[in-house]
Amino acid sequence: MDILGQLLVSGIAVGGVYALIALGFVIIYKATSIINFATGEFMMIGAYLLYTFMVMTGLPAIPAFLLVMAGAALLGMLVERAILRHMLGQPTISIVMVTIGLSSILMGLAELIWSTGFKNFPPLFPRAPIIVGDIIIRSNLFWGFVIAMAAVIVFALIFKYAKVGVAMRATADDQMAAFSMGINVRNIFTLAWSLGAIAAALGGVIIGNIGGIQPTLGHIGLTIFPVVILGGLDSIGGAVIGGFIVGIVENVAGGYLDPIVGGGVKAIAPFVVLVLILLFRPYGLFGKEDIERL
Amino acid sequence: MNILSVENLSLSFGGLAALTDITFQVRAGEIFSIIGPNGAGxxxxxNCIGGFYKPQQGRITLxxxxxxxxxxxxxAAMGLAxxxxxxxxxxxxxxxxxxxxxAHARLKTSLLQALLYWGPAHAEEMALREDVEKDVIDFLEIEPIRKLPVGALAYGLQKRVELARALAMRPKVLLMDEPVAGMNAEETEDMARFVLDIKEERGGTIVLIEHDMDVIMDISDRVMVLNFGHKIAEGTPEEIQHHPEVIKAYLGEKKN
Incomplete structure (x- = not known):
């Protein structure tokens, strides 16, 4: 029983962080219908930015953190304005290839700027683990979870209530109608890329704080992909629940099965669940069912 | 007074001419209908008036x-719905x-302000809601359904909600593309009455595309007829009904 509780709690904590990164995918997809395969690299850049501001320029944590968000917003904006805007109306596969190419470019840039060596943030949180009853949570994971959840709530509130959020939902629903309502759809695209990049970069900072930073940090984006598909590409609530499911499945399956089969289950389990769920709900748990009216 | 004017408008897609040298004026406070067979343009x-198509030639004045x-x-912000x-x-x-x-098109707080300062944006939002309730929801008689998701509504009601959304913009000119298409007789009658009310009670200007000739002849002040991207006639419903070119376009030429 103890071990299950421990695994569940770790799963939820990791899942919260996954949820935030999944939002990076969802926000961009919702507004622009583009799956950003460079989301993992946005995370990696976010982590390196924090490293740069804190270690190389010696800023305190909070201003550095805010600068990371500004930097990520700028990165998202640049990518949209300089590259994706010109891809409007091109086939989906071309746009997907562009984002995959972008991920390689960002990774190469990171190696050039920060070299390939392993880096760490200075300690951001008190080192002592959080202990509740028999359950122990590593301090970095606990605080990472808290920050991720706060960010997820802020994003959800923006989408639900702020005028920009409503405009983004409208754009996602019907671009021509959104234009006709006086919504500047191009600005909404830019904004979606900025917000998506911020979500990814914050996720990257949290992951980097837990596991250290290197140019391949973005590969975790691959783990997040089941989260996004599971929840439905265009659902914020789905991203959150998908995040928790994947976090829990990963930890519980890994915890029980790894000792038996000798490891590796943690990496596979989310994909098994993904395939199973997609068999029954091809549009994800909460995704929009595309109804064609004839 | 002309509130909308289209001069020498030509539009082609590749080699296909969709519109050729179209000129017309819409007067403030009238219902101006555009009719024509399928594919007439x-x-x-x-879409040219709305800004979605870029015409190769011509001038549009709002x-x-x-x-x-x-x-x-x-x-849209200038008053086109x-x-x-x-x-x-x-x-x-x-x-x-x-x-x-x-109605958001009318709000003064910018997108960024709305994101950063909840206060003033919120106050404006509340005023707007009250305004919309009185002005649009009561007018179109959709009070009982206002909290429902639009996907759940019957087709005729969805059309009415779409009209409500356009009216909330307080447009100077309202463009309506086939407002009664696919409606039953009762829904058609309701919609036609609302369109007429927009003109008569609110002084609205409407540009209407429709295939339902009864509705067109009943409510239009003036009608323009297109065929294969060319303007072939313009006038009152009465004049149009007896215009030889129009009869030819709709019924075909008599063979002797």
Whole structure:
């Protein structure tokens, strides 16, 4: 029983962080219908930015953190304005290839700027683990979870209530109608890329704080992909629940099965669940069912 | 007074001429209808006026300002509203949210302000809601359904919600693309009455595309007829019904 509780709690904590990164995918997809395969690299850049501001320029944590968000917003904006805007109306596969190419470019840039060596943030949180009853949570994971959840709530509130959020939902629903309502759809695209990049970069900072930073940090984006598909590409609530499911499945399956089969289950389990769920709900748990009216 | 003027408008897609040298003026406070057989270019004209198609030639003036090069969202902010042939409501939202979005074009707080300062944006939002309730929801008699998601509504009601959303923009000119298409007799009658009320009670200007000739002849002040992208006639419903070119376009030429 103890071990299950421990695994569940770790799963939820990791899942919260996954949820935030999944939002990076969802926000961009919702507004622009583009799956950003460079989301993992946005995370990696976010982590390196924090490293740069804190270690190389010696800023305190909070201003550095805010600068990371500004930097990520700028990165998202640049990518949209300089590259994706010109891809409007091109086939989906071309746009997907562009984002995959972008991920390689960002990774190469990171190696050039920060070299390939392993880096760490200075300690951001008190080192002592959080202990509740028999359950122990590593301090970095606990605080990472808290920050991720706060960010997820802020994003959800923006989408639900702020005028920009409503405009983004409208754009996602019907671009021509959104234009006709006086919504500047191009600005909404830019904004979606900025917000998506911020979500990814914050996720990257949290992951980097837990596991250290290197140019391949973005590969975790691959783990997040089941989260996004599971929840439905265009659902914020789905991203959150998908995040928790994947976090829990990963930890519980890994915890029980790894000792038996000798490891590796943690990496596979989310994909098994993904395939199973997609068999029954091809549009994800909460995704929009595309109804064609004839 | 002309509130909308289209001069020498020509539009082609590659080698295909969709519109050729179309000129017409819409007067403030009238219902101006555009009719013509399928593929005559009616919706293309609305898309040019709305800013979605870039005509190769011609000039479009809205309320005295040249808008030929203006983006669709700017034109909307200048007082151009639109309903679509295939309902283009925001399906994930409620009726009220859809309508409020129409009114958002009128809000003064910018997007960034709305993101950063909740206070003033919020106050404006509340005033807007009250305004919309009185002005649009009561007028179109959709009070009982305003909290429902639009996807759940019957077709005729969805069309009415789309009209409500356009009216919430307080447009100077309202473009309507086939407002009664696919409606039953009762729904058609309701819609025709609302369109007439918009003109008579609110002094609205409407540009209407429709295939239902009874509705067109009943409510239009003036009618323009297109065929294969050319304007073939313009006049009162009475004049149009007896215009030889129009009869030819609709019924074909008599063989002797």
């Amino acid at each position: 009616k919706t293309s004209i609305l 309320d005295g300002k040249d808008v030929t090069k203006t983006s669709p969202d700017r034109r 639109r309903t679509f042939q295939n309902i283009a409501l925001f399906r994930g939202m409620t009726v009220l949210d859809n309508i409020k979005l129409g």
